[in-house]
Amino acid sequence: MTGNPYIPKLAVIKDIKDEAPNVKTFTLQIQDGGKFSFESGQFVELTVFMYGEAPFSISSSPLIEDSFQLTIRKMGNVTTALFRKKEGDVVGIRGPFGRGWPLSEATGMxxxxxxxxxxxxxxxxxxxxxxxxxxxxxxxxxxxxxxxxxxxxxxxxxxxxxxxxxxxxxxxxxxxxxxxxxxxxxxxxxxxxxxxxxxxxxxxxxxxxxxxxxxxxxxxxxxxxxxxxxLERLMKCGMGFCGHCTISGRYVCMDGPVFKYSEIKGFLERAV
Ligand SMILES: Cc1cc2nc3c(=O)[nH]c(=O)nc-3n(C[C@H](O)[C@H](O)[C@H](O)COP(=O)(O)OP(=O)(O)OC[C@H]3O[C@@H](n4cnc5c(N)ncnc54)[C@H](O)[C@@H]3O)c2cc1C
Ligand code: FES
Structure with missing residues (x-):
């Protein structure tokens, strides 16, 4: 990640697909044409300008880097504003953030x-x-x-x-x-x-x-x-600065959102 990590990159909505009642999959492309590299299980912070920002997991394959997808349920402020957007509209993206699924470690299993x-x-x-x-x-x-x-x-x-x-x-x-x-x-x-x-x-x-x-x-x-x-936690910065997402001294945004049970054992009841 280069530049100020608080400033979102602009991303164009290339496609919107109805997935289920109140759930849509948005295909996004970074506006400057740059690649978007990530690991499965990581998330982004999406800004709908004038409304706010919220974290969403990336739902597409990490092998495709010229666009990426988010599958989003309409919940509140940000997602309701996002559901009014059309193909060609622009949103802000920060990230990718966090630790993804251990897919390399799981090779052969x-x-x-x-x-x-x-x-x-x-x-x-x-x-x-x-x-x-x-x-x-x-x-x-x-x-x-x-x-x-x-x-x-x-x-x-x-x-x-x-x-x-x-x-x-x-x-x-x-x-x-x-x-x-x-x-x-x-x-x-x-x-x-x-x-x-x-x-x-x-x-x-x-x-x-x-x-x-x-x-x-x-x-x-x-x-x-x-x-x-x-795991999901209320998040703000997504980068380990604000402390909103901590559970027992761990930052869900940075140390997670993906954890081994062995790492969160003892506070699973509070963590989930
Ligand atoms: C790492 C991560 C990945 C996520 N991935 C996805 C995803 O792929 N798709 C998706 O639809 N949503 C995902 N979410 C949840 C999404 O970020 C929230 O639903 C978000 O708050 C929606 O923003 P909003 O402004 O529309 O709703 P808000 O106005 O913020 O909130 C609506 C309601 O949901 C509650 N809420 C908000 N965030 C959370 C949370 N994290 N856990 C429990 N309750 C919450 C609020 O208290 C409120 O009652 C993810 C959250 C995290 C932390
Ligand atoms: S969201 Fe700010 S520290 Fe995790």
Missing amino acids: NILLVGGGIGLAPLRSAILYMLEERRKYGDITLLYGARTPRDLLYKDEFDEWRKGIDVHLTVDRGEPGWKGRVGVVTVLFDEVDLNPKETICLQCGPPIMMYFVTKKLLELGFPEDHIILS
Whole structure:
């Protein structure tokens, strides 16, 4: 990163895709035409000028550097203003920030991905990377849950993902026509046969999901440093200066957002 890290770069919205109710994927390109390099699991601070700034995980593959994608749920001030934007409009981007998924460290291992709701966004970046680099990994399994079938993200990509990944889906509430599982994401563990010693689990979702998934993984015998979680905290600077994101002396923006369970053990209940 060069220049003043508080000053955002301008980025043009190249494409906006409806993903699910109140969720859109924005494709962005840095305006000066420069490359945007990042690691899967890192995040950016996005500014909607006149409205403010908020952190979002990058949801696209790190192997594509001339544009990048953010998948965003409409929540409050910044996201509501962003949802009014059109293709060709300009936003501000700072980053990428933080520590991403340990995908190099996980080479040669089986990968279990567990996602809940919008938490699939940073996992999608890892999925797209691993599909491109498929030979580097053993079995790859995705367990993904959303509130209803309509809330499932990236529905039109699942068939492509299934060429390299074993995909398992569940929803909290079914709808007419839904033939898949109904229940929280942990119900999907009974569909898969895992080898904990040879598997790394990457998870991102609501705090309560990550708490129960971690509990399940420990019961199954997963070593603590095979359990990798992406945490969310209220953030401002994204660079370790303001202290807004600290948990037990760690900065989620810099030391995370991706942590090994072994690093946050003892305060997982507060961390998730
Ligand atoms: C590292 C990181 C990555 C993220 N990645 C994504 C992503 O990929 N897609 C996405 O849609 N969102 C993501 N978020 C969450 C997003 O930053 C917040 O939803 C953001 O506050 C939205 O801004 P807003 O101004 O629209 O809403 P606000 O007006 O700030 O807030 C709306 C409501 O959400 C609450 N809130 C705000 N931030 C958080 C938070 N971090 N955790 C819990 N509650 C919060 C507020 O208290 C308020 O009730 C991420 C957050 C972090 C820290
Ligand atoms: S967001 Fe400022 S220190 Fe982490």
